[in-house]
Amino acid sequence: MLTVTNLTSERDDRILFANLNFSLHAGDLLQIEGQNGSGKTTLLRILCGLSSHFSGKIYWQNQDVSQQLPNFLQALLYVGHHAGIKAALTAEENLRWMQRLHPLLNRCTITEALNQVGLYGYEDVPCYALxxxxxxxxxxxRLYLSSHPLWILDEPFTAIDKKGVLEKEALIVKHVQQGGMCILTTHHDFDLPKQTIRRINLDQLAHTITSVDTTPSYLVSV
Amino acid sequence: MTPKRKQRMTIALLIVFGTALIVGLVMYALKQNINLFYSTTQIVKGEAPKDARIRVGGMVLKGSLQRDPNSLHVSFLVTDTAENVKVEYTGILPDLFREGQGIIAQGKLDTQGVFQADEVLAKHDENYMPPEIAESMKNAKPTTEAKP
Amino acid sequence: MNIKMPKWFYQLASPKWSYDIMGMLMPWFGLAALLLLVTGIVWGLMFAPPDYQQGNSYRIIYIHVPSAILAQSCFMLMAVAGIIGMVWKMKVAHIVAKSAAPIGASMTIIALSTGAIWGKPTWGAWWVWDARLTSMLILLFLYLGIIALYSAFSNKASGDQAASILTLVGVVNIPIIKYSVEWWNTLHQPASFTLTKKPAMPPEMWVPLLIMVLGYYCFFAYVLMARTRIELLEREHKSGWVTALLTDTP
Amino acid sequence: MNFLNAAIKRELLLALRNRSEIINPLAFFLLVITLFPLAVSPEAKVLANIAPGIIWVAALLATLLSMDSLFKNDYDDGSLEQIVVSPQSLALLALGKVISHWLSTGFLLALLSPVLAVMLFLPSEAMPALVGSLLIGTPTLSLIGAIGAALTVGLRKGGVLISLLVLPLYIPVLIFGAATVQAGALNLPISGHLALLGAMMVFTLLLAPFAIAAALKLSIRN
Structure with a gap:
């Protein structure tokens, strides 16, 4: 479904990764690993169309993403470092706006989703008070609301307690088992069959690459 | 891809409609005299507002310049060859100011229909020529016009 | 947008090719600029007849008019380069636009200052808030804004795109600015040269002016290519052809 | 169009929750006008003469002042990213933001202006011209300003740069806006002036949303 070929990213004259190739099918989970500054966030942003610092091609359903951006964005849920939550608005107002933006945030009602994340009773509290x-x-x-096929999550478990992490992990596993795709940056181990989990370690990539021209394309093993 | 086509149609329609609106508004505005520039004929006819700072343009009529020997006060007639308007001004005139030359004066009309200028600018045109040619042309065509 | 262009157009997109082509053309433009400018300035300042009204002071036209023409042509060039850079993602076009900006700004400054020097004897004022002068001043501000925007981005590709957007917005605005200030106040004479009308000057006055304008264009092309080549080297310093270039030439 | 509506509502709600954004430009407008009688001359005749220009310059600066924050918060908290990764049109959202920005600055400035006109002894005949020119002229200022704001939103020192980018483009609006009020004060017809201001507004309304969207994408992908 999602195929990436020869993806190379250079930032401020430093190569973050080069000639990255992988493809992701329904029911696959891709974990991006690496140290701080290894380019994890950049890679996710490139995939979402939020960064132009790359060369290479990204295909969605066998078509170049840049040729059919609206189609691709329709299927994508992205949760980044900055959540896009307005402090002056309440949880409910924030999520209602998200639903406006992403028509596929329609799996359940906002109240149900807030119950699921343990914010029952906080619907009308402005977010700055949380x-x-x-x-x-x-x-x-949003993950509970989402029926998007593709999730891209950047460090989804930061600032969340243990119980919350377990719940989110279960949710991601469920999403993948139901035929969804998920790309995320985290070191957690997921309770999924081995063949559906792929890992890309950007540190290893960076070490094996000396120059763009000489390195053969690096294929990520399953 | 119907929604996409629909969106494109809407944008195209908006652009066509907007452009028509812009053209209409500009055409309407052009019909109004909005830069407060009046010819001498318009002033004589009384089309120019009193008490408003307006501009008058035209040629300085030959032989109409009168300088006050004790001050910088000058008066002259400005013409568009059909009608004349008297202009009074106190101050230093630009070098290019001379009879037969095109000028623009800014100021107000007083109750007697005399233009009280607070600024006189010599408008020099895009014609340049050597003095000999200008001389010969002047001899050939003795008019108020210095322009060949 | 996908419009098929001739082959040379795509070759232009290659930094190495454009670097080489410019290196070949540069000496010719430099020579032409030198010849034309020297001829024009000597002819215009020493041999052209004085004006019947302004005497010798009109001679500043030989500096003033070409720089004013160039200032505006340069902005148009930047806008066209900006469009090409945005539509066909052509890096070289952006680099040309970026290299042109300071030249255009200098030309505008020359036009404004020579205009002021000329204005004093003819109009009686160094500066008047007239349509032409004001719109040239605004053009200078636009140039300064564009240059500032280029340097504000640490990432050069982003700076290119941002400046292109601003250039395009500015170019849309220039007729409006001109129109608005024209209605607002007018003193400056109309254009000395138009394509449709015979020049309103005798040949012994306009021929040197024409030579000066052509000389300015050649000079502009020369400086533009020199600047573009330096910027190309700087941006491509890691690529193979620059390394090869630097090691080949002792 | 539904989306445009929702975007305007959300922005207005945010402005209401954060009232300083509304009050600051108005207070600035009032203060700048107050400076002139103190600095130039308290004489009624002098003030009446320069009032059209002063009020318009002050309105222009007040709009410019509020421009810096137009996209800044959304950029910082990730809201802009969420819009870019959504299938909704960025141009439409930008338009919505500009409309609500205008409602909370330019529109209110126009409503406040008669009070200031009285303070500056502007003849009462000029009131319709003043309010009318501000109502038709300030949307153009908001639209053009938003292009500058979008271009500089990702830069650390964007605030000063905006003025440099935007002020030259403001000049036509200023010329015709102040000329409308001057004509009104002299009891001359103002419809021609208003028509020109209207033409400029329609023109920017057609083009600016696309320029803003392109600039925002660029700033985010940088």
Whole structure:
């Protein structure tokens, strides 16, 4: 479904990764690993069309993404570092706006989603009055609402307590088992069959690459 | 891809409609005299507002320049060859100011229909020529016009 | 948008090819500029007859008019380069636009200052808030804004695109600015040269002016290519052809 | 169009929750006008003469002042990213933001202007011209300003740069806006002036949303 060929990214004269190739099918989970500054976030942003610092091609359903951007964005749910949550609005107002933006946030009602993330009773509290963890939950309530086939999550478990992490992991596993795709940056181990989990370690990539011209294309093993 | 085509249609329609609106508004505006520039004929006819700072343009009529020997006060007639308007001004005139030359004066009309200028600018045109040619042309065509 | 262009157009997109082509053309433009400018300036300042009204002071026209023409042509060039860069993702076009901006700004400054020097004896004022002068001043501000925008982005490709957007917005606005200030106040004379009308000057006055304008264009092309080549080297410093170039030439 | 509506509503709601954004430009407008009688001359005749220009310059600067924050918050908290990764049109959202920005600045400035006109002894005949020119002229200012704001939103020191980019483009609006009020004060017809201001508004309304969207994408992908 999602295929990436010869993806190379260079930032401020430093090559983050080069000639990255992988493809992701329904029911696959892709974990991006690496140290801070290894380019994890950049890679996710490139995939979402949020960064132009790359060369190479990205295909969605065998078509170049740049040729059919609206189609691709229709299928994509992205949760980044910055959640896109307005502090002055309540949890419900925030999620209602998200639904406006993404028509596929339609799996359940907002109240149900807020219940799921443990924010029952906080619907009408402005987000600036919530703790960092609670704000993160508001943003992750989208996962419960979402029926997007492709999830791209950047460090989804930061600022969330242990119980919350377990719940989100279960949710991601369920999403993948139901035929969804998920790309995320985290070191957690997921309770999924081995063949459906792929890993890309950007540190290893960076070490094996000396120059763009000489390196043969690097294929990620299953 | 119907929604996409529909969106494109809407944008195209909006652009056509908007352009028509712009053209209409500009055409309407052009019909109004909005830069407060009046010819001497318009002023004589009384089309120019009193008490408003307006501009008058035209040629300085030959032989109409009168300088006050004790001050910088000058008066002259400005013409568009059909009608004349008297202009009064106190101050230093630009070098290019001379009889027969095109000028623009800014100021107000007083109750007697005399233009009280607070600024006189010599308008020099895009014609340049050597003095000999100008001389010969002047001899050939003795008019108020210095322009060949 | 996908419009098929002739082959040379795509070759232009290659930094190496354009670097080489410009290197070949540069000396010719430099020579032409030198010849034309020297001829024009000597002819215009020493041999052209004085004006019947303004005497010798009109001679500043030989500096003033070409720089004013160039200032505007340069902006148009930047807008066209911006469109090409945005539509066909051509890096070289952006680099040309970026290299042209400071030249255009300098030309505008020359036009404004020579205009002021000329204005004092003829109009009686160094500066008047007239249509032409004001719109040239605004053009200078636009140039400065574009140059500032280029340097504000640490990422050069982003700076290119941002400046292209601003250039296009500016170019759309220039007729409006001109129109608005024209209605607002007018003093400056109409254009000395138009394509449709015979020049309103005798040949012994306009021929040197024409030579000066052509000389300015050649000079502009020369400086533009020199600047573009340096910028190309800087941006491509890691690519093979620049390394080869630097190691080949002792 | 539904989306445009929702975007305007959301922005207005945000402005209402954060009232300083509404009050600051108005207070600035009032203060700048107050400076002139103190600095130039308290004489009624002098003030009446320069009032059209002063009020218009002050309105222009007040609009410019509020421009910096137009996209800044959305950029910082990730809201802009969410819009770019959504299938909704960025141009339409930008238009919505500009419309609500205008409602909370230019529109209110126009409503406030008669009070200032009285303070500056502007003849009462000029009131319709003043309010009318501000109502038709300030949307153009908001639209053009938004292009500058979008171009500089990702830059650390964008604030000063906006003025440099935007002020030259503001000049036609200023010329015709102030000329309308001057004509009104002299009891001359103002319909021609208003028609020109209207033409400029329609023109920017057609083109600016696309320029803003392109600039925003560029700033995000940088």
């Amino acid at each position: 703790s960092a963890g609670q704000q993160r939950r508001v943003s992750l309530a």
